[in-house]
Amino acid sequence: MQFTGTDSYVAPPELAIAVNAAVTLERPLLVKGEPGTGKTELARQVAASLGLPILEWHVKSTTKAQQGLYEYDAVSRLRDSQLGDQRVHDVANYIRKGKLWQAFTAPGKVVVLIDEIDKADIEFPNDLLQELDRMEFHVYETGETIRARHRPVVIITSNNEKELPDAFLRRCFFHYIRFPDAETLKRIVEVHYPGLKPALLEEALSQFFDIREAPGLKKKPSTSELLDWLKLILAEDISPADLKRSPSEILPRLHGALLKNEQDVALFEKLAFMAKRQGR
Template sequence: MQFEGTSAYVADKDLTVAVNAAIRLERPLLVKGEPGTGKTELARQVAQSLGLDLIEWSVKSTTKAQQGLYEYDAVSRLRDSQLGDERVNDVANYIRRGKLWDAFAADKKTVLLIDEIDKADIEFPNDLLQELDRMEFFVYETGETIRARQRPIVIITSNNEKELPDAFLRRCFFHYIRFPDMETLQRIVDVHYPGIKQALVREALTQFYAIRETAGLKKKPSTSEALDWIRLLVSDDVDPETLRGDARNALPKLHGALLKNEQDVHLFERLAFLARQRGT
């Protein structure tokens, strides 16, 4: 199996090397990067490129590692026993399979995405060490061991909100998706909006990178926000010259797609005011 990117996803050489190395080593691929740089989409595109099914496990702050294996519904079993339901005689009726179980039980290789692992408790990664390493786990209620029929390709994403344990990191192949340079981002724009006016793209990207590099910016706009902004510029048929003129003395046009908090809006309002003052 060899991942080389897809027509809908621009993957640089380092990223494709990382994906293929993780596949060969049969290790989870841990992908970090700024929000909006395509970490989650990578798993979807790997699955599409290799013709595999994708199983997604979206992690939340309340998610426990056990939920990825299975959950035992003791409350429903107690209720059914009180009602005389015959289902209570088989405890398996009250076992709910998790995403890891689904991946292990699949008849063919799958791509398993564990998305935003850093949202969960710090113990969450450690609690999955053995299962991801051995590709098996034990179901205490039924006394059975669930082993992977086909070892899945595991892709784990993190926004770097908290440090992950060293023991977990040792078992992963790591890749950091750097924010794309202007040339790469232009290729990404071309993939999403084929036939777009290149003059508009160049001016928009020039302004976009200037915004990202503004001193004091609390939240830098991401790749996905750049794509949203350019889509709005295209739909409004904004002239590149108008965009260039606004950049000198006003808030960025349609700035709500790029600036996502009031501090950054106020920052650009102040900069626009100072620019107008200098121009008078």
Template sequence: MKFTSTESYVATEDLSLAVDAAVALERPLLVKGEPGTGKTELARQVADSLGLPIIEWHVKSTTRAQQGLYEYDAVSRLRDSQLGDERVHDVANYIKKGKLWQAFEAEGRVVLLIDEVDKADIEFPNDLLQELDRMEFFVYETGQTVRARHRPVVIITSNNEKELPDAFLRRCFFHYIRFPDPDTLRRIVEVHHPGIKEALLTAALTRFYEIRETPGIKKKPSTSEVLDWLKLLLAEDMDPADLKADGKSALPRLHGALLKNEQDVHLFERLAFMARRAER
């Protein structure tokens, strides 16, 4: 099974090799990169490309590793016991299966996405080491051991919000999704906006990379944001000449799709002001 680009996702050669290597090694693939570079979508496309179902576990700041295994609802069991419910005699009725359990008991191989692992507490990755390594865990309430029927393809994403433990990193195959170069970005745009006029695309990407490389910019626009921007440009039937920076305003047209905080908006306003002063 080899992963390649799909109809809706452009994978570079090194990314395809990273996916294939992780599958061959039977290790989780840890994917890092700027927000908006397609890390989460990668897992979905890998599942589609390999013809496998996907189970998604989206991690939040309050997520605990135990939730990925199972949760025991003792409160519901106590309430049912007070009401005389017969279900209380079987503790399994109060076990809620987590995403890892679902992946382990699946009839066939699945892709398991653990999305934005760096959002959780620093101990979260370490708490999953044994389960991801041995592909099994013990359920204390029922006394059973849950083992993976088929080792899932595990893809873990991180936005680099915090450092991950060395012991966790050692068990993963790592890949950093670099921001696409102009040629790759053109291929990505063609997937999402087929038939876009060459002159408009060239002008838009030239302006986009100028914005990304502006010194002092706090939040560089990402791949997903340039796709949104191009969608707006097409909807407004913009001309390539409309996208060029001028002395009146350094802000790009429809800049709300690209600049996501007031500091960056003020930065481009100051640049325009300085340009006007220099012309006098």
């Protein structure tokens, strides 16, 4: 099984190598990178490319590692016991299988996405060390051990909001998705908007990279925001000439798709004011 990208996902060679290395080593692939660089979508495209089902576990600040294994619903069992329900005699009726349990007991190999692991508590990765390493866990309520029938392809994403433990990192194959260069971005845009006029794309990319390289920017626009911006440009039927800015116009057309906070808008307004003063 080799991943090379798909018709709808442009995978740089080094990313494809990382995916295939993780599959060969049977280790989780830890993917880091700026928000909006396609980390979550990577897992879906890997599943599509390899012809495997995918199980997605989206982590929140309140998510506990145990939820990925299973949850025991003691409240429902107590309620059923009070009502005289016969289901209460089998504790298995109150076990809710998590994504890892589902993956371990699947009839064939699957892809598991653990999305934005750095959102959870710092102990979250440590609590999954043995389960991801040995691909098994114990269910204390029933006394059974759940082992993976087929070792899943595990892809873990992180936005680098907090450091991950060394013991966890040791068990992963790591890859950092660098922000695409201009040529790669052109290939990505071509996938989403085939036949886009070259002059319009050149002007849009020029302005996009100017914004990303502005000093002091709090939130750099990402690939997904570029695609949203191009969608608006096409919907408004803006020509390359209309998109081009004069020296005093720092903010691009429809800049709300690219700049996502007031500090960055104020920064560009300040740059525009300074440019006007220098032009006098």
